[in-house]
Amino acid sequence: MSILVELASRSKEIGGVRVYKKNVERVLSALLRSGDFWEVVDMSDLPVPAASGIVKALVERGMVFIDEEENIRLTQKGLDLVKELGIGAYRDYVCSACEGRGIPFYAELEFYREFLQVTKDRPKAIRDYDQGSVTPETTVARVLFMDSRGDIENKDVLVLGAEDDLTGLAVALWRKARSVLIVDIDQRLIDFDNRIFKELGIDNAVARVWDLRNPFPQDILGRYDVFVSDPPETLPAFRAFIGRGIATLKEEGGVGYFGLTLRDSSVFRWRDFQVSLTTEFGVAITDIVQDFNTYITWDYHQETKAAQVAPVKRQPQGVWYRSAWYRIEALPGFRRWNEPISDDVFYLDEEGSTT
Amino acid sequence: MSILVELASRSKEIGGVRVYKKNVERVLSALLRSGDFWEVVDMSDLPVPAASGIVKALVERGMVFIDEEENIRLTQKGLDLVKELGIGAYRDYVCSACEGRGIPFYAELEFYREFLQVTKDRPKAIRDYDQGSVTPETTVARVLFMDSRGDIENKDVLVLGAEDDLTGLAVALWRKARSVLIVDIDQRLIDFDNRIFKELGIDNAVARVWDLRNPFPQDILGRYDVFVSDPPETLPAFRAFIGRGIATLKEEGGVGYFGLTLRDSSVFRWRDFQVSLTTEFGVAITDIVQDFNTYITWDYHQETKAAQVAPVKRQPQGVWYRSAWYRIEALPGFRRWNEPISDDVFYLDEEGSTT
Numbered sequence: 001m002s003i004l005v006e007l008a009s010r011s012k013e014i015g016g017v018r019v020y021k022k023n024v025e026r027v028l029s030a031l032l033r034s035g036d037f038w039e040v041v042d043m044s045d046l047p048v049p050a051a052s053g054i055v056k057a058l059v060e061r062g063m064v065f066i067d068e069e070e071n072i073r074l075t076q077k078g079l080d081l082v083k084e085l086g087i088g089a090y091r092d093y094v095c096s097a098c099e100g101r102g103i104p105f106y107a108e109l110e111f112y113r114e115f116l117q118v119t120k121d122r123p124k125a126i127r128d129y130d131q132g133s134v135t136p137e138t139t140v141a142r143v144l145f146m147d148s149r150g151d152i153e154n155k156d157v158l159v160l161g162a163e164d165d166l167t168g169l170a171v172a173l174w175r176k177a178r179s180v181l182i183v184d185i186d187q188r189l190i191d192f193d194n195r196i197f198k199e200l201g202i203d204n205a206v207a208r209v210w211d212l213r214n215p216f217p218q219d220i221l222g223r224y225d226v227f228v229s230d231p232p233e234t235l236p237a238f239r240a241f242i243g244r245g246i247a248t249l250k251e252e253g254g255v256g257y258f259g260l261t262l263r264d265s266s267v268f269r270w271r272d273f274q275v276s277l278t279t280e281f282g283v284a285i286t287d288i289v290q291d292f293n294t295y296i297t298w299d300y301h302q303e304t305k306a307a308q309v310a311p312v313k314r315q316p317q318g319v320w321y322r323s324a325w326y327r328i329e330a331l332p333g334f335r336r337w338n339e340p341i342s343d344d345v346f347y348l349d350e351e352g353s354t355t
Numbered sequence: 356m357s358i359l360v361e362l363a364s365r366s367k368e369i370g371g372v373r374v375y376k377k378n379v380e381r382v383l384s385a386l387l388r389s390g391d392f393w394e395v396v397d398m399s400d401l402p403v404p405a406a407s408g409i410v411k412a413l414v415e416r417g418m419v420f421i422d423e424e425e426n427i428r429l430t431q432k433g434l435d436l437v438k439e440l441g442i443g444a445y446r447d448y449v450c451s452a453c454e455g456r457g458i459p460f461y462a463e464l465e466f467y468r469e470f471l472q473v474t475k476d477r478p479k480a481i482r483d484y485d486q487g488s489v490t491p492e493t494t495v496a497r498v499l500f501m502d503s504r505g506d507i508e509n510k511d512v513l514v515l516g517a518e519d520d521l522t523g524l525a526v527a528l529w530r531k532a533r534s535v536l537i538v539d540i541d542q543r544l545i546d547f548d549n550r551i552f553k554e555l556g557i558d559n560a561v562a563r564v565w566d567l568r569n570p571f572p573q574d575i576l577g578r579y580d581v582f583v584s585d586p587p588e589t590l591p592a593f594r595a596f597i598g599r600g601i602a603t604l605k606e607e608g609g610v611g612y613f614g615l616t617l618r619d620s621s622v623f624r625w626r627d628f629q630v631s632l633t634t635e636f637g638v639a640i641t642d643i644v645q646d647f648n649t650y651i652t653w654d655y656h657q658e659t660k661a662a663q664v665a666p667v668k669r670q671p672q673g674v675w676y677r678s679a680w681y682r683i684e685a686l687p688g689f690r691r692w693n694e695p696i697s698d699d700v701f702y703l704d705e706e707g708s709t710t
Contacts, residue, residue, distance in 0.1 A: 020607050020608045020687070021606070021607075021608055022505075022607075022608030022684075023608070025505060026505050029505050029508075085509065086508065086509030086533065087508070087509065088508040088509070088531070090505070091502065091503060092503045093458045093459070093462040093463075093499040093500070093502075093503050094457060094458065094503070095450060095452055095453035095456075095457055095458060095459050096452075097450055097451075097452035097453065097459075098450035098452065098453060098455075098457070100453075100457040100458070101450075101457065102449060102450055102453070102455040102456065102457050102644070103448045103449065103450060103455070104448070104450050104452075107448040108448075144448040145448070147446065147448075148446060148447045148448050148449070150377075150380060150381050150384050150445070153384075153441065153442070153443040154440065154441030154442065154443070176443070178441065251376070252375050252376075252377075253375045253376055253377030253378070262641075267639045267641060267684050267686070268639070268686055270639045270640075270641070271633050271637075271638070271639035271686055274629065274633045274639065274640055275630075275633045275634055278626050278629045278630045278633065279630055279634065282626075283626070284622045284623070284625045284626035284629065285625075285629055285640065285643060286617075286622060286625070286643065286645065287643050287644075287645055287679075288640060288641065288642050288643040288644075289457070289642075289643075289644060290641065290642055324642075329377075329622050331622070331623055331626055332375070
């Protein structure tokens with residue numbers, strides 16, 4: 001058995017999540033670039049428990065050590081290994097203009113400024129609802145992305161369960177949608193949005209409190225052209241957010257947008273999501289843009305399972321949590337799903353850790 | 356029945372391919388921006404027969420007319436319709452730095468220059484094999500994209516059936532792969548690559564002729580870490596290129612890259628491809644970057660079905676053909692497919708038209 005396979009197997013035992021050889025390679029490659037655990041998670045595109053399991057397995061085998069400043073450093077044995085395996089330092093070529101999104105937020109600078117101005121006293125992300133806001137640049141780029149696909153102008157848009165990002169507010173501010181409905185469990189966000197709409201005289205947008213574990217009422221089903229969400233990455237939450245999102249679409253050609261991350265779910269789980277989307281729900285995936293959504297590290301980081309399972313106590317120094325931006329299109333015969341969901345494993349499972 | 360549904364239904368009759376309401380909307384939106392048919396195809400993300408069917412249906416209904424310079428123009432009736440429906444002009448916000456790829460080709464300028472220099476007398480795209488080369492900027496961005504995911508350094512890379520793009524040559528020129536094998540049906544490209552490898556003393560790369568309708572020999576199966584391809588968009592060709600590509604992967608964690616376009620296949624067919632990838636082949640899709648691959652209009656354009664079904668005779672004036680860049684990852688239990696393929700419908704079906 002090769003050393004990488006052995007390391008993968010041990011990492012899996014320690015982390016309690018699926019890991020394969022390639023994951024170990026990518027952590028080693030990241031460690032040639034940075035000793036910061038959270039940057040390593042980011043560069044290796046892994047769930048926190050997986051990256052942590054790999055680092056701990058490497059420590060066990062004497063390949064890396066953690067120094068007094070909590071930097072993870074390769075030992076001579078570790079350096080010999082990466083040399084022997086021909087693993088090079090992580091290198092990314094991400095576009096500095098658009099931050100890799102393909103759509104630069106500054107393409108509509110006045111809109112960006114207005115969004116910043118309007119949201120300067122936005123509610124802070126809180127742990128109760130697995131919140132973690134994306135950067136304002138991300139939110140604005142989402143709107144421009146959607147508009148460039150013809151998915152806002154004169155459309156009925158529903159934003160469900162992700163309003164900590166204020167995407168619904170941004171879509172309404174863009175002033176091209178026919179109507180905008182925002183549903184979220186957090187009364188603070190709903191009040192915030194409704195207050196802004198009132199102040200600015202935006203009368204085609206409204207926000208209301210809803211717990212997505214409950215089925216949608218009839219007046220929301222089959223009424224929208226486009227939905228936007230940002231679900232937790234458990235399978236039950238995926239159904240509650242995306243299944244219900246699809247259920248709100250009027251007809252074939254309806255569109256959904258959402259973020260999915262590899263920091264809280266593995267590529268194994270992604271396949272499950274993709275099978276569910278294409279076979280069970282009857283939609284096609286038109287876009288998956290990795291690292292489109294950049295998250296501001298939440299204040300409650302130290303209380304999360306991520307902080308507990310990490311091999312270091314040091315907090316993230318900058319952005320480390322990103323998610324991919326999915327766009328889906330409902331095809332003829334698509335399925336509307338609107339069942340109740342139990343509380344169990346709604347936010348957290350073995351791969352997730354940032355709640 | 357709404358006018359859009361009626362138009363979609365008539366477009367479907369004329370074009371002989373699936374069309375729904377949203378497609379008609381997007382063509383109308385594109386027509387508010389350009390009268391050039393090929394630009395309209397590009398902006399509306401549709402197969403040529405679908406876009407053509409829609410334009411012809413709009414002409415029939417007196418919504419558009421084709422002027423003496425073969426510009427497609429909205430009539431007053433058409434303008435009234437778009438106003439009534441609230442359809443706005445197509446607007447894209449694509450990043451001008453990276454051309455929307457998220458990875459700018461100029462991040463490694465010396466490499467880009469070397470690639471241009473080495474390939475300045477490259478073989479021209481010919482019709483026999485459905486060739487159509489991507490721009491050199493695309494090819495270079497592909498290499499940087501792959502390298503940023505750890506998919507080149509010290510890897511065994513196979514490029515199959517798409518060497519008119521010279522992606523295999525570029526990967527070899529990047530000089531980080533452990534080995535590069537290029538297989539293509541076109542002897543001219545194979546000779547070109549092998550000559551360059553010899554001239555530059557690149558001894559870990561080799562090109563050989565292979566017709567992908569035939570199963571791969573044993574010495575290629577299960578031997579590669581990464582494959583790259585750019586299949587025609589028929590289901591049989593997808594199997595021959597992508598199924599066989601997956602069959603060459605050594606193990607789980609193996610990676611595939613390929614282009615898929617919405618100009619020669621619909622979003623309906625994309626769902627079929629995605630179901631096949633995730634269920635039959637057992638891979639996860641990690642990336643779908645729309646319009647990553649930009650193609651140089653082929654010299655044989657006038658001989659294609661696309662030119663025949665188009666509502667105008669005027670040739671494309673610039674880039675109009677793009678494809679999305681897919682990345683997939685093989686998961687435990689992935690399936691190797693290596694059956695023979697018949698000649699029937701290999702290159703062309705009802706949605707495809709550019710062969």
